[in-house]
Amino acid sequence: MRRPRAGRAAPEERQEHILKAALEVFSEHGFAAARLDDVARRAGVAKGTLYLYFPDKETLFERMLQSVAAPALALLAHLAQDENVPPAAALSALLAFFEKEVLGTPREKVIRLIVSEGPRFPRLAKFYYDEVVSKGIAAIRSIAAREKQGAFDAEALSQFPQLIFAPLLMSVIWRSLFSQFEPLDVPALLAAHRTILLKSKGEHES
Amino acid sequence: MRRPRAGRAAPEERQEHILKAALEVFSEHGFAAARLDDVARRAGVAKGTLYLYFPDKETLFERMLQSVAAPALALLAHLAQDENVPPAAALSALLAFFEKEVLGTPREKVIRLIVSEGPRFPRLAKFYYDEVVSKGIAAIRSIAAREKQGAFDAEALSQFPQLIFAPLLMSVIWRSLFSQFEPLDVPALLAAHRTILLKSKGEHES
Amino acid sequence: MRRPRAGRAAPEERQEHILKAALEVFSEHGFAAARLDDVARRAGVAKGTLYLYFPDKETLFERMLQSVAAPALALLAHLAQDENVPPAAALSALLAFFEKEVLGTPREKVIRLIVSEGPRFPRLAKFYYDEVVSKGIAAIRSIAAREKQGAFDAEALSQFPQLIFAPLLMSVIWRSLFSQFEPLDVPALLAAHRTILLKSKGEHES
Amino acid sequence: MRRPRAGRAAPEERQEHILKAALEVFSEHGFAAARLDDVARRAGVAKGTLYLYFPDKETLFERMLQSVAAPALALLAHLAQDENVPPAAALSALLAFFEKEVLGTPREKVIRLIVSEGPRFPRLAKFYYDEVVSKGIAAIRSIAAREKQGAFDAEALSQFPQLIFAPLLMSVIWRSLFSQFEPLDVPALLAAHRTILLKSKGEHES
DNA sequence: TATGAATGAGCCTTCATTCAT
DNA sequence: GATGAATGAAGGCTCATTCAT
Numbered sequence: 001m002r003r004p005r006a007g008r009a010a011p012e013e014r015q016e017h018i019l020k021a022a023l024e025v026f027s028e029h030g031f032a033a034a035r036l037d038d039v040a041r042r043a044g045v046a047k048g049t050l051y052l053y054f055p056d057k058e059t060l061f062e063r064m065l066q067s068v069a070a071p072a073l074a075l076l077a078h079l080a081q082d083e084n085v086p087p088a089a090a091l092s093a094l095l096a097f098f099e100k101e102v103l104g105t106p107r108e109k110v111i112r113l114i115v116s117e118g119p120r121f122p123r124l125a126k127f128y129y130d131e132v133v134s135k136g137i138a139a140i141r142s143i144a145a146r147e148k149q150g151a152f153d154a155e156a157l158s159q160f161p162q163l164i165f166a167p168l169l170m171s172v173i174w175r176s177l178f179s180q181f182e183p184l185d186v187p188a189l190l191a192a193h194r195t196i197l198l199k200s201k202g203e204h205e206s
Numbered sequence: 207m208r209r210p211r212a213g214r215a216a217p218e219e220r221q222e223h224i225l226k227a228a229l230e231v232f233s234e235h236g237f238a239a240a241r242l243d244d245v246a247r248r249a250g251v252a253k254g255t256l257y258l259y260f261p262d263k264e265t266l267f268e269r270m271l272q273s274v275a276a277p278a279l280a281l282l283a284h285l286a287q288d289e290n291v292p293p294a295a296a297l298s299a300l301l302a303f304f305e306k307e308v309l310g311t312p313r314e315k316v317i318r319l320i321v322s323e324g325p326r327f328p329r330l331a332k333f334y335y336d337e338v339v340s341k342g343i344a345a346i347r348s349i350a351a352r353e354k355q356g357a358f359d360a361e362a363l364s365q366f367p368q369l370i371f372a373p374l375l376m377s378v379i380w381r382s383l384f385s386q387f388e389p390l391d392v393p394a395l396l397a398a399h400r401t402i403l404l405k406s407k408g409e410h411e412s
Numbered sequence: 413m414r415r416p417r418a419g420r421a422a423p424e425e426r427q428e429h430i431l432k433a434a435l436e437v438f439s440e441h442g443f444a445a446a447r448l449d450d451v452a453r454r455a456g457v458a459k460g461t462l463y464l465y466f467p468d469k470e471t472l473f474e475r476m477l478q479s480v481a482a483p484a485l486a487l488l489a490h491l492a493q494d495e496n497v498p499p500a501a502a503l504s505a506l507l508a509f510f511e512k513e514v515l516g517t518p519r520e521k522v523i524r525l526i527v528s529e530g531p532r533f534p535r536l537a538k539f540y541y542d543e544v545v546s547k548g549i550a551a552i553r554s555i556a557a558r559e560k561q562g563a564f565d566a567e568a569l570s571q572f573p574q575l576i577f578a579p580l581l582m583s584v585i586w587r588s589l590f591s592q593f594e595p596l597d598v599p600a601l602l603a604a605h606r607t608i609l610l611k612s613k614g615e616h617e618s
Numbered sequence: 619m620r621r622p623r624a625g626r627a628a629p630e631e632r633q634e635h636i637l638k639a640a641l642e643v644f645s646e647h648g649f650a651a652a653r654l655d656d657v658a659r660r661a662g663v664a665k666g667t668l669y670l671y672f673p674d675k676e677t678l679f680e681r682m683l684q685s686v687a688a689p690a691l692a693l694l695a696h697l698a699q700d701e702n703v704p705p706a707a708a709l710s711a712l713l714a715f716f717e718k719e720v721l722g723t724p725r726e727k728v729i730r731l732i733v734s735e736g737p738r739f740p741r742l743a744k745f746y747y748d749e750v751v752s753k754g755i756a757a758i759r760s761i762a763a764r765e766k767q768g769a770f771d772a773e774a775l776s777q778f779p780q781l782i783f784a785p786l787l788m789s790v791i792w793r794s795l796f797s798q799f800e801p802l803d804v805p806a807l808l809a810a811h812r813t814i815l816l817k818s819k820g821e822h823e824s
Numbered sequence: 825t826a827t828g829a830a831t832g833a834g835c836c837t838t839c840a841t842t843c844a845t
Numbered sequence: 846g847a848t849g850a851a852t853g854a855a856g857g858c859t860c861a862t863t864c865a866t
Contacts, residue, residue: 011846029238029326030236030237030238030322030323030326031236031238031239032235032236032237032238032239033237033238033326035838035839035840036839036840036841037839037840040849045847045848046847046848046849047840047841047848047849048841048842048843048847048848048849048850049846049847049848049849051840051841051842052846052847056840056841057840057841112325114383115321115322115379115383116236116321116322116323117236117322118382118383119318119382119383120235120236120239122386125383125384125387126387128383129383129384129387129388130387133384134387134388137388153398153401153402153405156398156401156402157398157402159394159398160394160395160398160399162373162376162377162380162390162395163373163376163395163398163399163402165376166372166373166375166376167368167369167372169372169375169376169379170368170369170371170372170375170376171368173321173375174368176324176325177320177321177324177325177331177334177335178331178335178339180328181331181332181335181336181340182335182340182343184368188365188366189366189368189369192359192362192363192365192366192369193366193369195359195362195406196359196362196363196369196402196403196406197402197406199359199405199406199407200401200402200403200405200406201405217829220829220830241855241856241857242856242857242858243856243857251830251831252830252831252832253831253832253857253858254830254831254832254833254858254859254860255829255830255831256858257857257858257859258828258829258830262857262858263857263858423850426850426851441650441738442648442649442650442734442735442738443648443650443651444647444648444650444651445649445650445738447834447835447836448835448836448837449835449836457851457852458851458852458853459836459837459852459853460837460838460839460851460852460853460854461850461851461852462837463836463837463838464849464850464851468836468837469835469836469837524737526795527733527734527791527795528648528733528734528735529648529734530794530795531730531794531795532647532648532651534798537795537796537799538799540795541795541796541799541800542799545796546799546800549800565810565813565814565817568810568813568814569810569814571806571810572806572807572810572811574785574788574789574792574802574807575785575788575807575810575811575814577788578784578785578787578788579780579781579784581784581787581788581791582780582781582783582784582787582788583780585733585787586780588736588737589732589733589736589737589743589746589747590743590747590751592740593743593744593747593748593752594747594752594755596780600777600778601778601780601781604771604774604775604777604778604781605778605781607771607774607818608771608774608775608781608814608815608818609814609818611771611817611818612813612814612815612817612818629825653859653860653861654860654861654862655860655861658828663826663827664826664827664828665827665828665829665861665862666826666827666828666829666862666863666864667825667826667827667828669861669862669863670825670826674861674862675861675862
């Protein structure tokens, strides 16, 4: 059914091959230094073929990043929505999600690319803010709002959900820069992060 | 005083002009997309002049980053060395230092460039690990080692000093990506960070 | 016949056009001063096209010289191989070959370029020594070895076949340098050369 | 007396240093690829100093070549002028002169440079034709005119004095191109050349 | 006179994009 | 649709020449 001809992928598959190749190449070299020749070769298509699917390098770059982000949205969204999950557990679930679904996956590369190239791609930064970041922020706030037992400093975290994500971002960046000099045990770091957050009960001190 | 002649800067000044211009241009476009023409123009020198001071684009890039890093080292070092400062105060001092000496200064741009370009410049990553990061890590461990009163979770922070820095990194990156969509009150975020850290006393629970 | 479409030459043709243009431009300016822009323009291709056929200027230069040399080899080889031709006649044939197949042809320019640029292109000098010069030398020796009748000084020429070629080289160089001041009648010079060689019988005087 | 200040050469010496350095550098790289920086360094002067002695690169090149040629003229001239020397001896003297005064001396390099760069420097070619070549040609003709005894083919050599010089040129070029593959015993080659010339008596034998 | 830092035009090479097949 | 040869604008780097000292 699929593949009406041998050796020739269906259009959707080709698009996926291209996007996959693009992620690899852009990750390795950054946007400006990435060569579409490489993308085409790794995708197993001719260079001109890229232009049948994407109008230019910039658009390919943005679409590629969005294509990886999209599937993550559902996952992210439902973390906050299950009202029955206790906040502390939701927090743990978030860290576990990061550990399992981000670390060592294409999503980790995407985070690095957003961080690196975002400032030069305002449209991209906006997309990520709108579709991923603001939703993550809202999710944390929603979780924090449900926290009534003082398991953690709900006020601080509600005001600055970034503090939850900061060690995740740090992990991604450390791994890309310093792993070879000093490996980072990310699960242990996340555990320590969780410990600190849960110890910092809100009501005692201002 | 020396050579007040107009139109010709002293060699050290010219080098500084070039480094300053380089920081700006590389920050705006990233390494690969930066044009040395722009650097020269902003430095007020001819293109060829760049090559009197630096052998090539890559070296200019690395030297520029190192030139900003170098002065920071002294500051960083003495944060940890004053044994009379109570650990919690040292922590506060660190955050204050970041707020005052990094945010909105060239150092902030340098951090962004390290994060963005480091993976493609292993020598650079190594330099920053050796000269800045590992020293910062050691400084935190030294502070944590002096903590006897349980003002914060010395064990967790001693094991993962990265957790101290994570919100600083997050701040830098947020500002470069999302400030226009949602401004971040970094001093307040740092205060919340400090609050959480100080509340998370080590020995009691968990 | 094949692909009569206008405006687009067949790949082999384009390569030939490029090589032809390269010979002209390199001949006119020498390697270092030749501009690939000129080569491209004369070949009727875009500058980038050159790089589809040759990896860099140096390689284009060497390949161009080899492309002219290659066809000459066959001609050169068979001059010495026909055992039935009397040595004196072979000698005459050699001079006639030079007159007809070198003078005023691309091969003359190639000789000039080898002479001029060879010292800076050791690979090139080696190629010419291996493929052209040493074979020519061997050919002369083979001819001289067959000389039993004392038509010329077989011993001297066998030891120094260069003496046969020297006036040919002189002709090429004279034409490139001094023709405008004093034209050189090369056929007559070669005739005189032949006369001298044939008069210098070996056995008489030491 | 000379050198009014230590470490600072007299102007004429400096000029000589520059010319000497120029010969070396131009010989090694050819005109276009030679760098005046190198010339200055080898001459032990600053780059700007070159321009105090020569208006530009081209003029330096030409003057340098002329400076080496000039002293040769006297030598060349008197070879032909001594009417008492028998022609055959004059011929031998010419070859000996080449062997001793050209081979392995700066003059050899100059010949190579004339050959290589002459076509791009018409003024240079003219200078050499007028000052050196035409005089050498005339000298040979003058010698040949005195040959009455049939020691060599006076007619052929009178018509084409180039035939005398051809092996000399060949020697210079061979040494620059192929010596490393096949050394050339130039004195022996010149002896063979002389033998052939002297054997080729004019009108007697066909 | 001598210096050498500064200049900027020029050239090789790359690569995103186009287009004839 | 798919290909990949062709294009040509752009940029890093060099180096002859100038000029303030």
